[in-house]
Amino acid sequence: MKNFAIKLSGPAGAGMMQAGETLSKALNRLGFYTLMYPEYPSRIRGGDNHVLVVFSEEKHVAPVEKIDLLLAFGKENYRNHKNEGNEGFQGYEGEELGLMKIAKELGNPLVANTAGLGLIFKILGFELKALEEQIEEEFKEKEAVKKINVDAAGKGYEISKSKSKSKSGNGKNILNYSGNEALVEGILKAKCGFAAIYPMTPINSILTMLSKSRVQVFRPEDEIAGMMAALGASYAGKRAMIATSGGGFSLMVEGLGMAGMAEIPIVCVVGQRTGPSTGMATYSSQADLNFVINAGQGEFPRIVLAPGDIGECFRLGAEAFNLAECYQVPVILLTDKYLAESRFSGNGEELKGSEYKNYNDYKIYKNYKRYQFTEDGISPMAFPGQAIVRANSYEHDEEGFSCDDKTNREKMMDRRMNKLSDLNGGFEIFGKGKTVLVGWGSTKEIILDFLKDNFGFNFLHIWRPWPFPQGAIDILRNVERVIVIEGNYSGQLADLIERFTFRKVERVLKDDGRPFYKQELEDKLLK
Amino acid sequence: MNYDTNQEITWCPGCAGYGFLTALKNALTKANVEPKDAVVVYDIGCSANAINFLNTSGVASLHGRSIPFAVGVKMANPNLTVIAQGGEGGIVTEGANHLIHAAQRNDDITVIINNNFVFALTTGQASSATPKGFKTRSTPEGNPHEPLSAVDLALVSGASFVARTFAFDIEKTSEIIYQAITHKGFSLVEIIQPCVVWTKDLVKQEGVWMKKPLEIKLDIIGKSNLWGVLFKS
Ligand SMILES: Cc1ncc(C[n+]2csc(CCOP(=O)(O)OP(=O)(O)O)c2C)c(N)n1
Numbered sequence: 001m002k003n004f005a006i007k008l009s010g011p012a013g014a015g016m017m018q019a020g021e022t023l024s025k026a027l028n029r030l031g032f033y034t035l036m037y038p039e040y041p042s043r044i045r046g047g048d049n050h051v052l053v054v055f056s057e058e059k060h061v062a063p064v065e066k067i068d069l070l071l072a073f074g075k076e077n078y079r080n081h082k083n084e085g086n087e088g089f090q091g092y093e094g095e096e097l098g099l100m101k102i103a104k105e106l107g108n109p110l111v112a113n114t115a116g117l118g119l120i121f122k123i124l125g126f127e128l129k130a131l132e133e134q135i136e137e138e139f140k141e142k143e144a145v146k147k148i149n150v151d152a153a154g155k156g157y158e159i160s161k162s163k164s165k166s167k168s169g170n171g172k173n174i175l176n177y178s179g180n181e182a183l184v185e186g187i188l189k190a191k192c193g194f195a196a197i198y199p200m201t202p203i204n205s206i207l208t209m210l211s212k213s214r215v216q217v218f219r220p221e222d223e224i225a226g227m228m229a230a231l232g233a234s235y236a237g238k239r240a241m242i243a244t245s246g247g248g249f250s251l252m253v254e255g256l257g258m259a260g261m262a263e264i265p266i267v268c269v270v271g272q273r274t275g276p277s278t279g280m281a282t283y284s285s286q287a288d289l290n291f292v293i294n295a296g297q298g299e300f301p302r303i304v305l306a307p308g309d310i311g312e313c314f315r316l317g318a319e320a321f322n323l324a325e326c327y328q329v330p331v332i333l334l335t336d337k338y339l340a341e342s343r344f345s346g347n348g349e350e351l352k353g354s355e356y357k358n359y360n361d362y363k364i365y366k367n368y369k370r371y372q373f374t375e376d377g378i379s380p381m382a383f384p385g386q387a388i389v390r391a392n393s394y395e396h397d398e399e400g401f402s403c404d405d406k407t408n409r410e411k412m413m414d415r416r417m418n419k420l421s422d423l424n425g426g427f428e429i430f431g432k433g434k435t436v437l438v439g440w441g442s443t444k445e446i447i448l449d450f451l452k453d454n455f456g457f458n459f460l461h462i463w464r465p466w467p468f469p470q471g472a473i474d475i476l477r478n479v480e481r482v483i484v485i486e487g488n489y490s491g492q493l494a495d496l497i498e499r500f501t502f503r504k505v506e507r508v509l510k511d512d513g514r515p516f517y518k519q520e521l522e523d524k525l526l527k
Numbered sequence: 528m529n530y531d532t533n534q535e536i537t538w539c540p541g542c543a544g545y546g547f548l549t550a551l552k553n554a555l556t557k558a559n560v561e562p563k564d565a566v567v568v569y570d571i572g573c574s575a576n577a578i579n580f581l582n583t584s585g586v587a588s589l590h591g592r593s594i595p596f597a598v599g600v601k602m603a604n605p606n607l608t609v610i611a612q613g614g615e616g617g618i619v620t621e622g623a624n625h626l627i628h629a630a631q632r633n634d635d636i637t638v639i640i641n642n643n644f645v646f647a648l649t650t651g652q653a654s655s656a657t658p659k660g661f662k663t664r665s666t667p668e669g670n671p672h673e674p675l676s677a678v679d680l681a682l683v684s685g686a687s688f689v690a691r692t693f694a695f696d697i698e699k700t701s702e703i704i705y706q707a708i709t710h711k712g713f714s715l716v717e718i719i720q721p722c723v724v725w726t727k728d729l730v731k732q733e734g735v736w737m738k739k740p741l742e743i744k745l746d747i748i749g750k751s752n753l754w755g756v757l758f759k760s
């Protein structure tokens with residue numbers, strides 16, 4: 001079976017996101033892998049919110065531009081998308097079909113979306129059961145809401161006279177996570193203790209989820225305060241993080257430098273959205289790679305991780321805290337709107353295998369020196385209360401006293417700048433072929449979907465763009481053809497590769513705020 | 528308890544910093560805080576240039592950002608005695624947003640502002656606390672603006688302990704810092720001090736010392752001639 005694409009569209013406030021989530025999870029229950037990609041303008045009511053739900057019998061599902069089925073809740077919304085159809089396209093408008101009427105009769109106009117899902121299930125030829133079970137799961141704590149939604153789905157199902165019958169997929173126990181949800185699982189796994197988050201798309205749901213967790217959450221007065229408070233909490237002994245997008249991170253840069261200089265571990269989740277400046281606030285981007293690698297005056301070590309799917313969101317979400325603590329450096333977790341807010345599916349392996357690793361001795365120190373010279377450059381970490389701990393944003397001596405001495409400066413710079421020398425890994429290779437496709441971050445699933453149908457390509461996925469992986473340099477120097485695929489205007493990873501390999505690479509770029517679509521990528525790569 | 532270090536003190540001879548440092552050590556001694564359990568988060572400026580001079584846990588932070596760092600320290604480990612300290616340039620001019628919000632939340636930290644009315648370390652430009660008409664390196668014709676008062680900002684924002692003292696009155700300053708660091712909730716101590724280089728003749732200690740805190744905030748706001756613990760709730 002080819003991937004099948006459904007679009008739900010309606011005004012903001014009509015529950016498109018929720019419906020998309022329910023639909024994709026119900027399809028998971030039927031054994032299909034799914035992608036749910038939401039697109040919405042920066043407004044809370046009205047307009048055109050739409051979600052794309054693509055399902056497939058195989059893992060790795062890319063977004064598509066051409067859809068097979070449209071269900072719009074409003075004439076305007078219908079008009080917006082009616083020309084996006086594939087061959088065999090079916091388009092429906094909910095008002096005309098009586099979905100709003102069903103909802104009104106049931107006593108809650110808001111369940112029109114659920115009635116629509118019932119209709120879709122019938123059109124697709126699936127039994128209603130999986131959808132009912134999904135609704136029951138979602139509203140298990142609210143009996144009345146559950147009932148009215150189940151009823152709505154049933155009534156919607158009856159509208160269509162379709163007689164088609166379809167087979168279910170083969171997947172078992174398929175899980176469904178947004179990038180942010182998987183990231184939060186990783187954050188919790190790593191025993192993060194403190195999160196300072198000022199709201200900003202696309203990291204808002206991290207704030208919401210962590211607020212309900214055991215993590216101490218601080219909503220600061222601005223991002224500068226958020227970064228500083230997180231550094232304070234880390235200095236005082238908690239694993240700490242911030243989450244923001246480019247605009248907020250711009251405000252945090254001075255604090256980032258302090259983390260580098262004072263060697264205070266910190267995890268910075270930076271969810272990219274379209275810039276520059278306010279850009280397109282609710283659209284995606286991969287244009288902040290240069291920014292996070294270079295942000296801050298002076299030179300200091302940092303690690304940039306760029307998860308590409310929910311498995312990596314989880315694994316790197318946890319590993320970021322281990323690395324920050326191990327090397328006493330800032331670790332930036334670079335995600336984007338597409339990865340953060342879309343929902344992906346997997347078969348359960350994704351959320352396994354990460355562990356919490358501790359690198360500190362919780363003992364009472366005598367004559368403690370925060371910045372002691374050591375063989376590997378990493379000074380033992382203690383927290384105030386354990387010892388007198390002096391952290392310093394000014395150049396300092398071993399004890400943390402401010403110090404302008406030339407020799408001390410040179411030794412301290414050497415120590416800090418060489419801390420990461422034993423880092424390895426940072427990338428993964430898929431497929432076989434003479435042409436190497438290179439991507440980073442959220443293009444991973446999309447390129448893997450491309451590989452399902454197109455042979456002869458090697459795919460190098462870079463999940464740690466900085467420090468740029470030595471192993472990737474060795475590979476890229478010695479292959480015939482390199483095509484770098486990324487969601488920005490200039491090709492920022494491509495520049496990095498050229499800088500480190502001294503070779504030229506080809507660039508497939510896109511900077512319109514949307515993810516690469518399957519067909520679009522094929523057109524660009526197979527031309 | 529010994530809070531002395533072996534480091535050279537770099538303030539100018541006659542700088543009010545010396546008086547303040549003695550008062551801070553007195554207060555910590557009286558409150559019986561072990562050096563490892565006191566965290567002083569230093570701002571950036573002359574007065575904040577003190578990480579080398581006090582032997583407690585401490586952090587030399589960023590200009591204007593000592594308060595939010597201190598807030599994070601206290602949230603993570605409430606057993607620590609946490610102080611944010613710096614000049615009025617850092618804490619009021621650059622960092623006023625943090626000052627008013629920490630006061631609003633009544634964060635359990637002490638903020639000590641050494642107010643010498645100018646950016647001293649950057650060679651004497653006008654800060655937002657510089658008196659109107661005062662000539663500085665950035666206001667050769669005289670400062671055109673009415674000054675901002677840290678005491679006023681903290682009061683209207685919800686601070687639960689607000690005091691003003693004079694750096695050379697070491698005894699009173701020691702006692703006031705002691706009260707502030709043992710106060711539960713947000714405490715602000717504004718230390719008025721001359722800078723012998725830039726504001727030598729500006730600072731006069733005129734006005735009245737409060738016997739006890741006032742109850743009505745409006746009796747305090749806008750008055751720079753009241754000294755002592757002005758408000759406590
Ligand atoms: C972000 C930033 N801006 C500017 C400076 C430069 N700077 C260092 S000290 C200072 C003024 C300090 O004035 P104040 O806080 O009143 O302290 P004082 O020197 O008067 O004691 C400034 C502007 C800086 N270090 N960081």
Ligand code: SF4
Pocket residue numbers: 537538539541542543544573574643647648721722723724725
């Ligand atoms: S310039 Fe003023 S504030 Fe700075 S050390 Fe000298 S006297 Fe003190």
Ligand SMILES: [Mg+2]
Pocket residue numbers: 572614615616641642643644645646647654
């Ligand atoms: Mg000053």
